[in-house]
Amino acid sequence: MSAPRPSNLPAPFDRLSADGRTLLALAGVTVAALLLRLYELGGRVFHWDEGRVGYWTLRYAASGQLEYRPIIHGPFLRIVNAGVFEVLPATDATARLVVALVGGLLPLSAWLFREHLDRGELLALGGLLATTPLLVYYSRFMRNDVLVGGFAFVALGFAVRALDTRCVGYLYPASVLLALSLATKANTLLYVLCFLGAGTLVADHRLVRRVRGGEDLSAALRAWGSRGVDELRTAAGDRHPAAFLVGHALGLGLAFLAVTVFFYAPRPDLYQAVGAPGMWGGVLSEATVGSARKLTDLWLSGSMQDNPYLQYVGHEAETLIHTAGVLLALAPVGAAADWYGRGSREGAADAGADAGEGAGGGKIRVPTGRNRALVAFATYWALASFVGYPAATDINAPWSAVHIVLPLSIPAAVGLTYLVREAASAVATADRETAALAVALLLVVGAGLVGPNVTYWNSANPDHTEMVQWAQPHNDARSTIEDVEAVARTHEGGTDVLFVGIELPSREDTFYVDDESAADQGGAPGGWYDRLPLPWYYERAGAEVDSLPPDADYDEALADAPPVVIAHEDDRETVAAHLDGYRATAHELRLWNFEVVFFVEEDALETARERGAGGA
Known part of the structure; x- marks a missing residue:
């Protein structure tokens, strides 16, 4: 057994496992993200969109009357902010507080992907979620995009943990978060479609590799099915697998339904039903079938799709270049490095040194191969969002790019980590040309993150329209x-x-x-x-x-x-x-x-x- 490596860390940190130090570092990144979003949160005058939702929130708080209107998206912000205003005064800052908190806490969700990203990539993912200018700006904006995307992103993280650990308990927070996402905006349906599409492509790639390796297609499918049944039996333990499956399906469905009904049920009908059980049928119907009908009627009206698609695609690309250019540049690097590279340098260097280490959050299984499912999944998800959102949105606005930036952050984190390690390796081997190039690229990355954040800080400037939507007052x-x-x-x-x-x-x-x-x-x-x-x-x-x-x-x-x-x-x-x-x-x-x-x-x-x- 090799001797433990010397550490220059202070004694309290030295006693932490490598996993514990990673989690602590992610927590530090999250604190910085929160500070970045909370500082001068009320400094910018309300946007038109903030103004209308803010007005209707105050009216709901005063009257107790609320019903779902799909044209102004889900009722989450009106209901939650009405509660905030019972505790805090109604100001521009407190109205944006919930969005800022969700956006600021998002970097911590990187920890959910620790079976698929190594330690450097986890920190890079947290850092990009914390500092990407588009995410910072719209985390300081009382609108639903960071909410719907953030809740769906974390829901995916819990679903991934459920697959990694074979623990069905992780699916319950995933179900609740997906319901919260739907309560903010119907875009959640697009997220689910992207998840299903990306997951299908990843599964297909794996199946194709097995077939190309000489395995019969039917045999590969039977092997997958057999393994799934065996894992279901193991998870069920003493219970019958069918009862186990049906019980949790009902539990997950009820968790999703409870959150959905709480937000979509009309007020004051929901509260009156507590003392009048006979009203529950109508309340449940209006919260589910009624809300779905309203959304469908709006969608089928044609007004939501009446836009010049190519113009919207061009605007989406321009927005990404100016407000998330770093992710746009790093994501192809990360996808290519994962696809064609030899895997994680950290995996090769630290696999032996970390053997036997444990951490309260679960040991990171450092990936040492390539073609990781998560990286491919996120890449397909980002591409589908780029193609799909210009067709689905009715307003040519910068905030729709949030839904592309979130999945793009995963391959971008891999790309950033790759560049950092290439620079470190070149410095260690005295490869001056490679080191200079890598360091220059990293400086460009830093400037691409810091520059727009400074430029757009509380901005209401007609020269800065790539991030600022046109209905922003000065x-x-x-x-x-x-x-x-x-x-x-x-x-x-x-x-x-x-x-x-x-x-x-x-x-x-x-x-x-x-x-x-x-x-x-x-x-x-x-x-x-x-x-x-x-x-x-x-x-x-x-x-x-x-x-x-x-x-x-x-x-x-x-x-x-x-x-x-x-x-x-x-x-x-x-x-x-x-x-x-x-x-x-x-x-x-x-x-x-x-x-x-x-x-x-x-x-x-x-x-x-x-x-x-x-x-x-």
Whole structure:
């Protein structure tokens, strides 16, 4: 037996196994990811999409009324954030908190793949999940994409652990996480299709290799089936295999159903059913069949597929190049290294030294071969997502690339580890040319991760559109929005905020809503959407809001105007002529071409400031 290798680690860390040190390092990466997402989380003004979901969350919290509307995705954020707002004040930061936590904890999920990735690759995967600019930006954004993708990614990790350990218990958190993913967005169905497709391809490759090795196809299939039956019997123990299988299938189904019903059941019907068992049939039907019907009706309407596919593909590629270029470059390296390479250097170097080591989380079985199923699976998954998402999405937006970046991170982690080891090997053997090339590539990788994160930090800049979706207001609107909130909190009696409707080529009734209450329950007339994200801010301030139709008589309508009037820039001079004693400030509520003027009464603002009623 060889003597143990000397260690330069401090005594407490030296006593940890290699696996324990890996897990501790992943925990450190996760803490850094959380800090990166939580720091200045409320620094960017709400995006339009954040504004509408935030407004409907506040309305749900106030009214207790909620039902599933597929056009605004799953009810997860509205339900969970309503609970958050019972504990914490409703701010931009607290509204984004749940998404930031899920995105920040994602690097820790790399540990679930420890049977398939070596220690360096696990840390690289955690690091890429922590720092890839697209994931950082949309983990700091109150939208469902990081949630649906993150929950599905971790669900896959638990399913992989179940296969690795032959422990069916891992499938229960996988079932719950998959249900949580579905509660955020119907994209979960695309994840399941990608998983099935990628899994089929990986199984087919293995089968083809066995046949090419001289084994008969039917014999190979029989061998797989026989091994599956033997493993089922071993797992069942004293129970009958059929009873074991059916029992766990029911348990997994019930776990999935319980989460799905909790989120998709209409409110307050769900809570009323607790005291009235006769309501459960209707509640369960509406949460499952009813929700599925609504989603199907939306999908079959044709509006979700009415997009120029090639244009969307090109936009997806551009987004990936600018916001996840490092992963896009490293993933082919990792896939090729795994396919054609000789496996893990760490496996060759450490297999003997690590023999006999154990860790509380389970010993990492360092892969020493090539053509690993996980790497191939993730590569196929990423390719399917790149091809499929431009066809499935109805909005040409950067956030859809999140669903490509997540699977891409696995082969990219393999590629990054390969480059690091090649650089270390070249330095050790004094191969200056190779070492210089590898180090240069690693510096480019570092710049590709740090640069965009710095550029897009709380950005609302029209020059940075690859990451920032066009409906993002400029950050200079923050102070004016806070002034309006302050005035709304202190103004007593009547309308606090009045929107002046206008006819524009994009919408004839911009800003105008005939019935303000029509926007309360997850849907709204067209003109209301042009106000976003302002409804979120004014709802939390308790403002009384009204609007004028585009053909209104301003002499009459503005004769006794409320303390805040909001109009489009094209109406600025006309409206200003009727508002003496008002301060006018213009802001872009999109990245470009949608300038809005805020008229705030000077006396009302002075009163609000004296009372200290600033925005939250």
